[in-house]
Amino acid sequence: MRELLLNAIEHGGNFDPQKYVELSYVRTKRAVACRVKDPGEGFSFEEISHAAVSNPIDDPLRHLQYREAGNLRPGGFGILASRNMVDELMYNEKGNEVILIKYLDEAGKEAIETERARE
DSSP: OHHHHHIIIIEEEITTTTSEEEEEEEEEESSSEEEOOOOOOOOGGOOOSSSSTTTTOOOHHHHHHHHHTTTSSSOOOHHHHHHHHHHHHEEEESSEEEEEEEESSSHHHHHHHHHHHHH
């Protein structure tokens, strides 16, 4: 959650104190869902080749080498780390809003696995 908030503040709000990031959440018996929305123009994964989740896909060592070769500061692990800590991570089409879901029990996890198997 922290990484997604920091991404929204940095990339969506450009650290501008006049721009607000929206955060909302709901907790049920089986899950916690959080929504983060920033005022930015959004992004697509094709546009963020400097992020670990995009290029090279999910390979942290190659990602570090990629950033070093491009003279980029260390980092770019926010989305990848977030995705690995939750059960679902979904961005809107514009790329300025993300919903993450963490299931709290096995029944919730099984329900999503069943749904994914149907797709």
